[in-house]
Amino acid sequence: MNRPVSSGNAELLAENLSYEINDKLILTDLSLAVRSGEILFIEGGNGSGKTTLLRILCGLMQADEGRISWNGESIQSALLDCYQQLTYIGHATGVKSDLTTIENIRFFSAISGLPASSDIQSALEWVGLSGYENSPGRHLSYGQQRRIALSRLMINSSLLWILDEPFAGLDKKMIEKLQDRFVEHADDGGLLILTSHQSIDLNKMNSIRIHLGN
Amino acid sequence: MNRPVSSGNAELLAENLSYEINDKLILTDLSLAVRSGEILFIEGGNGSGKTTLLRILCGLMQADEGRISWNGESIQSALLDCYQQLTYIGHATGVKSDLTTIENIRFFSAISGLPASSDIQSALEWVGLSGYENSPGRHLSYGQQRRIALSRLMINSSLLWILDEPFAGLDKKMIEKLQDRFVEHADDGGLLILTSHQSIDLNKMNSIRIHLGN
Amino acid sequence: MSKVDKLWLWFHRMASPAYFYNIAGRLLPWIAVATIILMLVGSVGGLVYAPADYQQGDGFRIIYVHVPSAWMSMFVYMVMAVNSAIFLIWHIKLSDIVARSSAVIGASFTFLALVTGSIWGKPMWGTWWIWDARLTSELILLFLYLGYIGLRSAIDDRRVAGRAAGILALVGAINIPIIHYSVVWWNTLHQPASVSKLDNPSIELSMLIPLLSMALAFKLFYLFIVLVNSRSELLEQEKRSQWVKELVTSQ
Amino acid sequence: MNYRNAFMAMLIRDLRIAFRQRAEIMLPVIFFVVVVSLFPLAISPDPAVLKTIGPGVIWVAALLSVLMSLQNLFRSDFDDGAIEQILLSPYPGALLVLARVLAQWCVTGLPLILISPLLGLLLHLDFHIIKVLFVSLLLGVPYLSMVGAIGVALTVGLRQAGALLSLLVLPLYVPVLIFGSNAVVSAAKDMSYNGQLLWLSALLVIATTLGPFVISSALKVSCSYR
Amino acid sequence: MNYRNAFMAMLIRDLRIAFRQRAEIMLPVIFFVVVVSLFPLAISPDPAVLKTIGPGVIWVAALLSVLMSLQNLFRSDFDDGAIEQILLSPYPGALLVLARVLAQWCVTGLPLILISPLLGLLLHLDFHIIKVLFVSLLLGVPYLSMVGAIGVALTVGLRQAGALLSLLVLPLYVPVLIFGSNAVVSAAKDMSYNGQLLWLSALLVIATTLGPFVISSALKVSCSYR
């Protein structure tokens, strides 16, 4: 497993974000900061704007107002550097139904700029998909597909992880493993932003909570 | 709210189900029975065959071997009667992204044979979507879309509910409410089959558990 | 302050919503009056004073609608493309509004040119339509407009719709000359089916004046529509900003 | 249980969705117009040529537009899971499917038929020929919709459905194409064209009576695997 | 960071997916063949007629096949979320998009070009005319793919994308259609056709250099809302 490249003092900072859609204010004047070693847990009921916030943070959507900076630079100007440090996993997994598990993982690692030598086999074992190396994605259950997406967290050496409901669809054993991995990532100086409706035990981690919505 | 039409002694019986796909045995010789007032909770890790089993039980897929009967009659011959008594909610919600919340609910109730007079407003309030009556489905968050699908459980008077991970994507408040509704349904003589990865408190209910997979 | 800086300053001021709103509000009545006057001059001049054509009789008078709308159809697309570029590069919302309000009216001008042309064509060529270069380009231009409008209306988030449609408008603008020349060239190769009388250089002064005043009236009418649209659109978009609140309370 | 209610609910749902996405109504028509106008560009602008190829071109273009508009007939219902609810409804699948196809026809087939005279003008067809063209499309297009829907139901679970669909469906379209375009060609030659129109009507009756049943069982099959 | 690796990963992924769904490779070709063969049925089987309409018909059919095959270019990536991963990749979007379009062209455009001589024979075109047809398609089809991809990228988030796509893209196809089919017609008249082929090459160069950038920014826009 690779360690994050620089464990220095990375920081993601969002100031006064506002986002409105079709006359509905979804985010109003929201500020947050995450630093190396910290875990930001975003809570909130259904429809409180968690997904929207995460997509704005990783640049997939633009906030109407406010600014986001990565290590002091505005995210617009530091975009490519930031993307090299970013892993985002959303509601949709990006798993291709016609590629096998191995091929899926290899493709992800190639386009996220990882060396081809990355240890894919151990990542596969970690997500409990050994035995399914050559099954095409469409033959896998919902939870198994999500596991493929999550395997990137094992190969990856990026600093900033933004995960939208990473526990959805997973069984208990996998949730445990994932939580351990999060702690490890934070200990290595990584940054983590996640949402979840499952109440998870983040006490052992250096975690901050933000509550969205009323 | 409507009560199930006949609270007599309905029974869903599955005997010796087997299902194989691409040389993978997914279900082997599985039998189960659910009666009025019972809740069947199907557990199992990712990929253990829960979704497959539920789809077979409600007739969307055919088992390779074994038979399923509803109130003593084979499900093939009692299909229409059975469908009148069945509510199935799967991973996908069936919510149309161009229809408003109200229109979506009304359509569901129309094709499941409910009277047009059904109390849609109270169902809306129950799922916490009042205020979103006229928002098209695509404007809703993942959890809100799932809530629309679940609103049918409030309007519905069918006996047999088959629910695949009904708690996925819901926030805690909604999960509570849903659990209460399940107990109520069982008390009214309904049958309920569900899967979930979230450990829920079914002790207060008359529940049976089946564990799939190793 | 250099000239360029001054220009920039002016540009930014114009692009500031509050300033634009006020200026546009003051201009509107004048534009409306001018449009009506020019329209009257054009139609009276065209229908009454201009002599009947020795070949085409009174039928030719449709020229006073046809030619201005044909001119406008191309002009408006250019305005739309330029504004789309400004919006995509500098994120000036006003440009997006101009582009959007241009689309519908531009499509209407194009449609009008096609319809009046066809009506004129029936007595002229004995048929409603020929696949002449200019006519064909005009038809394709209508499709480009419709594509732009279709894309815009299919996306319901205004910000996204603006950017997506902007890209389309630019791609279309690059293509318009190519389309135009390919069609012209295709036509000369094929020997057009019947002799088109579109190119008629000699034109009398008594015909020219009404024609020009109609053309100007069409332009002003377009300007009027765009300004009205922009103003209401601005209020809508900026409803949370300070100047709109002041505006509302002051009334 | 109220059959009429269920039918109307389905019909209204689909009309509503179509009208919400305003573009959907116009687009097959525009596709039709654009495809027809490609031919003078590709072949020749000469009125004499256009007159001879006109009926055939309009018929082929109509056929392709119907095919194009059908592609998404069950797609969104399939993707979002609504199809499972329709199949599990206590009402007969054929009834609901009929409503679905009818809605589709109102929204795409009908406008296409209505605009066809204009295209006839563009291709320099005479007035009495345009009349025959109109009638032949009126009889033929519903058949195209119904038969196309069978193909869609069979391919809805597949990824590259579009092209496969055309492979399945186009051969079935051939008879209608032949009768339809031939009726117009005969009219142009001042020959009788009643035979062709009768054939078209017969095909239409068969398609609308059997179609819904075939479609609903095809849908069931498509949904029984992933 | 290795640009070549990323490009190849994307290309190989798409080729692999295409070859897994064997049908995908054959189908646009089959669509092409079927559409062309509708015309003798709809218009006339007379060799003299077919000779005159042949080049135009083959070009229009090629154009529609490309359009048809493009419809799902980014759809599955969009639906399953892969597009977000592509956009968030540290490599330039234009590079990955170029690989995507190239793969698509290998799988659908190329076979279509290769089969075109056969269709020329079916429509009674002479051998030297078929040669020109082949070259014109070789130059024109990549342009069609690239420009079509822009339209796809703009409409990928929309429901009724198919029909809207054709409205956006077909007008932009007009120049290629004109130059392409005219090159063949000129060849048939023993006139020079170099001018047309040069035009086609020029258009191709413009499209392939600017296209990827336009496509990737259009994709970004399409993904920035739901």
Ligand code: HEM
């Ligand atoms: C549907 C049919 C027609 C269409 C789409 C059409 C289109 C156009 C267009 C686009 C222009 C502007 C050309 C430019 O400024 O470069 C134009 C100008 C003009 N049209 Fe038409 N036209 C049609 C029919 C006719 C007919 C039947 C006549 C009369 C014989 C006519 C007479 C003119 C004249 C005199 C001009 C001004 C010429 C000039 O500016 O150089 N048009 N038309």
Ligand SMILES: Nc1ncnc2c1ncn2[C@@H]1O[C@H](COP(=O)(O)OP(=O)(O)OP(=O)(O)O)[C@@H](O)[C@H]1O
């Ligand atoms: N077409 C297929 N070919 C081979 N195996 C398949 C096919 N379809 C499903 N499977 C396998 O069937 C098993 C059961 O899948 P199913 O979706 O029923 O699991 P599940 O229990 O619902 O899992 P989850 O909790 O992740 O939703 C999985 O291991 C999957 O790999």
Ligand SMILES: Nc1ncnc2c1ncn2[C@@H]1O[C@H](COP(=O)(O)OP(=O)(O)OP(=O)(O)O)[C@@H](O)[C@H]1O
């Ligand atoms: N296009 C839109 N128009 C109007 N409202 C929208 C639109 N898109 C999203 N919304 C609203 O934005 C809010 C936030 O949505 P979001 O998906 O971010 O919620 P979430 O916190 O992720 O919820 P969940 O827990 O259900 O995933 C919702 O209330 C939704 O109704």
Ligand SMILES: [Mg+2]
């Ligand atoms: Mg969410």
Ligand SMILES: [Mg+2]
């Ligand atoms: Mg499952």
